[in-house]
Amino acid sequence: MEKKEKAILFFKSDTEFGSYGSTLRYKSVERIKAIGKHTLLGASGEISDFQEILRYLDELILYDNMWDDGNSLGPKEIHNYLNRVMYNRRNKFNPLWNSLVIGGVKNGQKYLGMVGMIGTHFEDNHVATGFGNHLARPIFRDEWSEDMTFEEAVRLLEKCLRVLLYRDRSAINKFQIAKITDEGVTISQPYSLKTFWGFSAFKNPSKGAEGSW
């Protein structure tokens, strides 16, 4: 999920993504990528489709750079471009099965938006994909504010991720956080959050019903 604050944008995702059906198969797949100088793209859904999207964007950024004229595509342009791609694929009944989050900062203006696999798109101060929409966004709505500091933003993101980690069965405790400002992009190394599982109810799971699990 992602959040805006001041002139900085945050992305956070767990690096598990290579699911194989319901098996959490590949545990080190990076789902956040930098696009050009101004944009970050995060995706959930079908990894191969995400890789295809990255190829499209590679070519787009290449042509943008080849102009060599001082202009560059910013997050708003990338968002709209991806919206066109997703919507057109949906119209052909051959969608790219992803939920995409696009964020970035250009000339001090920050931008955060989302595009779904059927071409639904919008901009907001905080967005999320999948379960994040149900578990994280309500927390954002309560606790996000325009003038959060960097540390507060990270804490808020980690809080949401912890909730997701506890409650989403297809999440793993390995996260990356990406930050983008006018100076550039940094994507952190994967790290874990501290969790607590020592609840008494977990100690003897079949206490109330012998033979069950």
Place this chain on the structure above:
Amino acid sequence: MFRNQYDTDVTTWSPAGWLFQVDYAMEAVKQGSAAIGLRSATHVALATVNKAASELSSHQKKVFKVDDHIGVAIAGLTADGLVLSLFLRSECINHAFVYESPLPVSRLPPPASSSTLPTRPSYERPRMLFHSKTVGNDNLVCTQRSWKRPYGVGLLVAGLDETGAHLYYNCPSGNYFEYQAFAIGSRSQAAKTYLERRFEAFNSNSREELIKDALFAIKETLQGEKLTSASCTVAVVGIREPFHVIDQKTIQEVIDSMDVREEAAADQGAVHEDKSSEEAPMDI
């Protein structure tokens, strides 16, 4: 220019290294009525001389809005100019549709002239084979296909984007350059002389000063004919100001204030002359 054996089609070189058809196309631009453009750091102004085919007809349209932030002035074959302007409009709209943001101005002249620059990724390039949708390709391609002819029109492209104010001149040969100020069409040399004298100050001009300079330059091309708001068209584009043609009433007011200033300067000159005649030279 005289007819010779190398000027029948555009794909024939002359022994001296000319493509005569291209030169003839540029001549068409020189015969058109004048158009000038000048830019400051925040605004670009275009001005053209209105010429009517006869007293009964209306004058030719020479200034076209291409997008909210870009406009062009043409000189030469108006029909060709219209076709190019429509193409430029579609380029801008296509960009805005895909990217939800205005086309950077520097990316407009190349499509209007050359076939060699990469304009878009492969899956975006239009698949029309028989007539180039990218006029871009046109100006240059028109000089490289024997069944085509060059566009007989010069374009002054004025626009604003996040890198600032820009003025480009697109030539029928396929060349294009960026300018601080430029003039094309008949008697444009007079305007160019005026602009060359004054261009260093243009970057810091205010919007009003820019428009005044544009009108002064147009006045130079009229060579004594009276400048009125009916005989010229002025358009401006600036930061937070979409491209638009300025209405006649406002232009007439600017022209009137220019005349007042000139008359005042002339009076002052007359007074000084009197004084100096009184102070007779000391030498005998």
